[in-house]
Amino acid sequence: MRNIFLSLLFFLISLGLSLAYEPGQQKDGGRQAEQTLKLGGKVYRESCMACHGEKGDGKGQAASTLKTKPRDFTSGVYKFRSTPTGSLPLDQDIVRTISRGVRGTSMLPQLHLSQQETWAVGQYLKTFSPRFSEQRAKQPVSIPPRPKDRNLVRMGERLYREAGCGSCHGPDGKGNGRADQELKDHWGFPIEPTNLTLKPFKSGHDPQDLYRTINTGLDGTPMPSYADALSPKEQWSLVLYILSIATHERPRGMMGLVGEETRGMMIDMRAAMAGMMGGRGMMGRGMMHRNMGEMMRDMMGR
Numbered sequence: 001m002r003n004i005f006l007s008l009l010f011f012l013i014s015l016g017l018s019l020a021y022e023p024g025q026q027k028d029g030g031r032q033a034e035q036t037l038k039l040g041g042k043v044y045r046e047s048c049m050a051c052h053g054e055k056g057d058g059k060g061q062a063a064s065t066l067k068t069k070p071r072d073f074t075s076g077v078y079k080f081r082s083t084p085t086g087s088l089p090l091d092q093d094i095v096r097t098i099s100r101g102v103r104g105t106s107m108l109p110q111l112h113l114s115q116q117e118t119w120a121v122g123q124y125l126k127t128f129s130p131r132f133s134e135q136r137a138k139q140p141v142s143i144p145p146r147p148k149d150r151n152l153v154r155m156g157e158r159l160y161r162e163a164g165c166g167s168c169h170g171p172d173g174k175g176n177g178r179a180d181q182e183l184k185d186h187w188g189f190p191i192e193p194t195n196l197t198l199k200p201f202k203s204g205h206d207p208q209d210l211y212r213t214i215n216t217g218l219d220g221t222p223m224p225s226y227a228d229a230l231s232p233k234e235q236w237s238l239v240l241y242i243l244s245i246a247t248h249e250r251p252r253g254m255m256g257l258v259g260e261e262t263r264g265m266m267i268d269m270r271a272a273m274a275g276m277m278g279g280r281g282m283m284g285r286g287m288m289h290r291n292m293g294e295m296m297r298d299m300m301g302r
């Protein structure tokens with residue numbers, strides 16, 4: 001029991017820190033950047049390389065065993081952004097994905113990392129793609145407050161049909177709109193439209209998370225941005241409609257893990273054991289991160 005509380009405390013602290021952290025004004029910019037990348041490279045080799053590959057091309061040792069492939073960072077194309085479609089992500093977006101993970105995939109929240117390590121490895125990822133030295137991320141999209149209108153769900157249901165969501169996600173949102181045709185992502189891998197009736201979603205379950213996805217799209221996937229096609233109110237109506245049909249839970253395995261999360265934990269634990277000689281113990285990895293997040297969410301009533 002005591003262990004659980006200690007773990008919870010650790011989880012809360014690391015979550016709080018990794019979300020709050022942003023390096024202050026740099027006095028000795030060049031040297032500090034160099035040190036950040038050095039730390040980032042170390043973290044990357046210990047915690048990311050098994051999946052994302054030595055060169056950041058997504059071809060790590062474990063990649064062939066995974067259905068949802070680890071990201072190829074050399075392309076500089078990011079799914080999970082607060083910036084408009086086609087833009088680079090903000091640093092904060094990368095940090096958020098690292099600390100929150102991508103639900104249902106082997107990409108678990110990397111909560112064993114300190115705030116500084118999380119930031120550093122995020123900076124390190126950017127060195128894999130020349131896009132980050134050539135372009136700047138655009139301003140994040142604004143997410144307006146949810147309109148007060150009791151008819152929004154019905155409006156969303158109508159728009160879901162009219163805007164063509166069903167052509168991919170299926171008439172009832174069950175992800176079966178393209179059963180006759182295989183969709184591919186930017187990296188050439190098969191990808192399926194999400195079954196929108198099942199929780200949890202990849203990039204979070206807050207209404208704001210869904211709004212962001214619909215507004216910005218998921219770059220590198222067939223999921224388009226609706227920022228220009230739909231008004232903010234219309235986008236909100238779709239969010240509320242999706243929440244109204246997302247009434248089922250995806251099947252859960254060991255410790256409440258979903259989809260390929262179990263596989264991710266095995267890979268993480270293997271990497272941690274290999275790294276034990278190098279100092280960092282196993283606790284804090286694998287065992288810790290996913291189930292603690294789950295427990296917290298369950299305790300807080302989701």
Ligand code: HEC
Nearest residue numbers: 047048051068069070071078079080097102106107264267
């Ligand atoms: C067990 C395998 C695995 C490990 C270890 C892993 N990842 Fe991932 N990662 C994935 C997979 C799979 C995806 C793709 C998820 C998707 O596309 O839905 C992903 C996606 C990402 C993304 C999302 C990029 C985007 O498109 O927005 C980031 C950022 C990321 N990983 C960073 C990291 C970092 C940093 C580490 C190490 C601290 C790490 N990952 C460790 C499997 C892994």
Ligand code: HEC
Nearest residue numbers: 163164165168192193194201202203213218221222223238
């Ligand atoms: C051309 C096909 C296509 C169309 C049209 C489309 N989607 Fe998608 N959508 C996808 C695919 C494919 C994914 C899965 C991306 C992934 O798994 O990385 C997705 C993902 C999503 C997600 C993210 C779920 C998660 O796990 O976070 C939401 C929400 C979503 N779509 C809503 C919509 C809505 C609402 C519309 C209509 C306004 C729509 N989609 C239209 C293909 C499409």
